[in-house]
Amino acid sequence: MADLRVERLVHVYRESGVRALDGIDLEIRAGERVALVGQNGSGKTTLVRHLNGLLRPTEGRVLVDGHDAGSMTVAQLAARIGLVFQDPDRQIFAGSVRAEVEFGPRNLGRSGAELSAAVADALAATGLEGETATNPYDLGGSRRKLLALASVLAMRTPVLVLDEPTTGQDARGVERVRAVIEAAAAAGRTVVAISHDMRFVAEAFERVVVMRGGRVVLDGSPSDVFAEASWDALRSTYLEPPLASRIGGRLGLGSTPTDAALIARLREGAEGPAS
Amino acid sequence: MAGGAGLTSAPPLDRGIPDFLERPGPSPVHRLNPLTKATLATVTAVAAVALGGLVGPVVLVLVAVILPAAAAGVLGRLIRTSLLLALPIAVSAFLVNLFFFPDGRTVLVEVGPITATAEGFGFALEILARILAISGAVTLFYLTTRPAALVIDLERRGVSPRVGFVANASVQTVPAMVERAAQITAAQRARGLDTEGSVWRRIRGIVPIVGPVILGSIAEVEERTMALEARGFTRPGRRTLLWTPSDTTFERILRWGLVAALVGLIAVRVTGVLR
Structure with a gap:
């Protein structure tokens, strides 16, 4: 379990002078499932790269379990924060699925039965258990993305950070990613994910942080963030609330961020108030 | 907690020319037709070899590389880049000729079994001048041409x-x-x-x-x-080409003149008129 705390975090890219983060304050408690959303360039990826030390703050600091991430190397932070990149082809190098998944835990010093179990669990969670000997480049794009996820899952880090995990996934792939997130949260792991898929965000996360211009503009439960009162703020970041929210809002049913919430409200309305 | 910032709009284009079209270069050298600059670089490189000796290549470097580079405002970058480009081959060529020149008679320094001769030193300087002329000409073209x-x-x-x-x-x-x-x-x-x-x-x-x-x-x-x-x-x-670099009669004459001069130089060298 790991608490994450971001304090007045500012990041300015030296080459371009772009101020990607402009004084972010954020606290993520151990075991939380948090979605980071916002338009392209709002600072989401920059923020998560600070969590595992790939970027260092221009100002402010990041605390992992109370320890300043600035005093730790990326290799040390990798044992606590597992970051899955958006593009799997920018990390896959091994000749087999198994070797690719083993890479991370081996870097952390795992071996023997512990390594085998971690790899087997990660492959099973992502549905790749039958592909251990397959060359990763023989897998389709969506399965390579699941492989990248498996390779970080196998590291069994207390925090799992996912950058656009559902991009390029069909409904079955999205469901699998959602199951991985739920299983990780059930095991007490913290999950932070960047996503543009608002339906997925509403259904898989308990907290949504909306960013714009390097700042947090909304932070709350999916029910709060996707409620009609927040639509203007959401649209200012070029995000549309999930369809269920929009239908619920138009019908005056209150906040219905998920399909299940919308159906429940519709049923309540059809059955009328309990006498 | 909704952020207070309003809808952000895309910044206006700072110029009337779209990004995918060429903008006028910052100096007359930049604004020369690319083929003129390619011709100048090729003629300079070949002429440095054809001329031989020390004075010819050095004068070429001054007239066809240093002066245009200064006029284009890229002299500093040109010196750094061309030295970096030429250094490995220049150092090895210099040392080989200094110590192993077959017709060397006048001993300058003896280091164990190998001897540096004055004849070898002179020839090494000539080779160095040619290499610098070639790397300088290529670098000037690279720095001033998209x-x-x-x-x-x-x-x-x-x-x-x-x-x-x-x-x-x-x-x-x-x-x-x-x-x-x-x-x-x-x-x-x-x-x-x-x-x-x-x-x-x-x-x-x-x-x-x-x-x-x-x-x-x-x-x-x-x-x-x-x-x-x-x-x-x-x-x-x-x-259909949306844009083409400008080309003038003067530049066409210049290109043909450079090519004719190079052909003449090679002819003179081959026939042995210039020794």
């Missing part, structure tokens, strides 16, 4: 778009691969690859970083080829 401008100009003159594309893509691939390598390094570090430790650890990190760079580049070539085909790249016939 590859895309050269490609478009060649295409206008009837060169196959395929040739132009290969030339342009080769140059553009370098920064793209550097960017890709940086992304891959970040992804592998996030999986615990220690690139900050001992030399042995860094060597171990080469395969996970170089592998995806090469594999990704190969895959990208295939995709790019198909994307080009899909957009009619191999269709025979002339293409």
Whole structure:
């Protein structure tokens, strides 16, 4: 379990002078499932790269379990924060699925039965258990993305950070990613994910942080963030609330961020108030 | 908590010319037709070899490289880049000729079994002057010409778009691969690859970083080829060029004059008129 705390975090890219983060304050408690959303360039990826030390703050600091991430190397932070990149082809190098998944835990010093179990669990969670000997480049794009996820899952880090995990996934792939997130949260792991898929965000996360211009503009439960009162703020970041929210809002049913919430409200309305 | 900032709009274009079109260069040298600059670079490089001796190449460097570079405001970058480009071959050529010149008689220094001679030193300086003339001419062309401008100009003159594309893509691939390598390094570090430790650890990190760079580049070539085909790249016939570099009568005369001068120089050298 790991608490994450971001304090007045500012990041300015030296080459371009772009101020990607402009004084972010954020606290993520151990075991939380948090979605980071916002338009392209709002600072989401920059923020998560600070969590595992790939970027260092221009100002402010990041605390992992109370320890300043600035005093730790990326290799040390990798044992606590597992970051899955958006593009799997920018990390896959091994000749087999198994070797690719083993890479991370081996870097952390795992071996023997512990390594085998971690790899087997990660492959099973992502549905790749039958592909251990397959060359990763023989897998389709969506399965390579699941492989990248498996390779970080196998590291069994207390925090799992996912950058656009559902991009390029069909409904079955999205469901699998959602199951991985739920299983990780059930095991007490913290999950932070960047996503543009608002339906997925509403259904898989308990907290949504909306960013714009390097700042947090909304932070709350999916029910709060996707409620009609927040639509203007959401649209200012070029995000549309999930369809269920929009239908619920138009019908005056209150906040219905998920399909299940919308159906429940519709049923309540059809059955009328309990006498 | 909704943020107070309103809807942000895209910044206005700062110029009337779209990004994909060439803007006028900052100096008269930049504004020369790309073919004129290519001709100047080629003639300078070949003439330095054809002239031989020390004075000829040195004068060439001053007139055809240093002066135009100063006029273009790129003298500092030219010196740094061309020295970097020429250094490995210049140092080895200098040492080989200094110590192993076959007709060396006048001994300058003896280091064990090898001897530096005055004749070898003179010849080494001549070789050095030629190498610097070649690297300087090539660097000046590179620093003052956009590859895309050269490609478009060649295409206008009837060169196959395929040739132009290969030339342009080769140059553009370098920064793209550097960017890709940086992304891959970040992804592998996030999986615990220690690139900050001992030399042995860094060597171990080469395969996970170089592998995806090469594999990704190969895959990208295939995709790019198909994307080009899909957009009619191999269709025979002339293409519509939205912009072409300017070319003047003066430049045409200059180009032919340079080529004629080079042919004359080679003829003189071959026939032995100039010794």
